[in-house]
Amino acid sequence: MQPIMQSTIQGRIYKFGDNVNSDIIIAGRYLIYIEPKELAQHAFEMLGEGFPDKLRSYDILVAGRNFGCGSAREQASTAIKGLGIKAVVAASFARTFYRNAINDGLAIVECPAVHEAVKEGDDISIDLGLGRITHEGAQYPFPQIPPSVRRILELGGLANYLKSNMASAIGS
């Protein structure tokens, strides 16, 4: 199977603060859904008027510390994908969100300096291959996802990874 994730992601950013929890990203009452489009209709609804639709004109979310904390609900990353968001850059991620995003094929980047540098509506470019973000001419390096795990992300998520490795991974 060929990688489906692009190695460069570019676009307008929406900026969040610290501790955006997964209950805010998608409320528990919507966990009856698993499809990205259905979930996206209710993403960030708890933040009030204008959400989630105002996020649809952005490409990348930039957040502070501990993005995705709280519940291990995988639908948090699925809902973000459903909004058309291509990547989340955060100062740090909660570990459950970090894993779920990889398993869901949503690009995630840990880069505290970018959160400090950008403002809402700015354009940034993420080079996943080289491990650096470009914003207004400045470059910000970030630690890359471990190679053993990167393959899952490149294939668009864990389900695709399992399918492509069916013979060896599942033994059938």
Place this chain on the structure above:
Amino acid sequence: MGMTIAEKILAKKSGTAGVAPGQIVDAYPDVVMSHTATWRSVSVMQRIGATKLYDADRLAIVLDHISPAKTEKYAKDQQTSRNFAREHGIKKFYDVDAGIAHLVLMENGHIKPGDLVVGTDSHCTIYGALGALGSGIGYTEVTSVWVTGKLWMKVPTTIKFVLDGKFAPGVSAKDLMLYLIGKLGADGAGYKSVEFYGAAMPRMSISERMTMANLAMEMGSKCAFIPPDAKTAEWLEGRLKDPGRYTPVYADADAVYEQEIKVDLSNLTPMVACPHQVENTKPIAEVVGTKIDQAFLGSCANGKYEDLAAAAGILRGRHIDPGVRLIVTPGSKEIMLQAMKSGVLQTLIESGALVTNPGCGACAGDGGTMADGEVSLSTANRNFIGRMGSNKSSIYLSSPATLAASAIQGKIADPREYF
């Protein structure tokens, strides 16, 4: 170099001689738990075309979040989970009558010291109350563990807590954890393991240890450990299917800790987490008098028998404020039965409580929904905006004792008035 408990368990479960923080290993969990999310993992299994499980005996399924089904969609999803369990001969299957997955699995002897347990719930850290490594994962990853038997795990660094002294009357394990979460922050233990030691630990009941390991998640921890001792062995006696057939895992004397934090329990006061972050904690004196509309006594953090009994101890012979709805949701069937036999349920009902069936209840949005402007006090582990209903309602978190005192007064109250 010596190893911490998390390092030792991950080394053992990955067949690696020694591991170090930061290392990524392929680990084989002893138990993979899925709760109400089970149908989602089943759908992934169908999507990838897998039909065989790595080992059906490692699966544990408990339908706890919305129980019994409240809409046709939930009914259909539960049917999917039930059918899957039947088709694959899942022995550790518990239906909507059982209670919260974490408590049900421990009470029924499915979690042993030294086990590696993963599941579709962030509060899997609770298994550390028995010395097992518990950690939450998403439903797709659960499917992956179902079929491959393994998952990648990064070896965490570890924070050591040393607890001395005794709780003052009216102060409990919940207050300790709210204090620590406030001190360290919501990501203070992010990606890390935590271990609890000190002269206070042998006195901590298994119920208190469960509260501690459960709440450790709210400081971001990957897993939490209370090293097994005589109390652990006693609690497991008669519960484990094969008593004695487990090997507790302890840290080496020269294990390396990232940080050591000492706490004297006798200095602690009742604590409350204020809206809308668990780390937003305050000593009770700063919030006393805040009017409440609802009080929820339940959850995997504080819906255990000792929690219900602590509240009943204060409510006995008293009645709650007429302006408050007190909702009590026992954590499991076993807890509910014990509370029924001991008279705790009767005390709670006579004091004005509404007692529901066991399960996650209002903590997971199953009943007890809050309207605009309402305030809830809850013994659960999360107070995030909108978690219990309207995004214009607010949630405070406390111990069962603080909850009982507050329900009586109709406003947040100091439980020490009743001791």
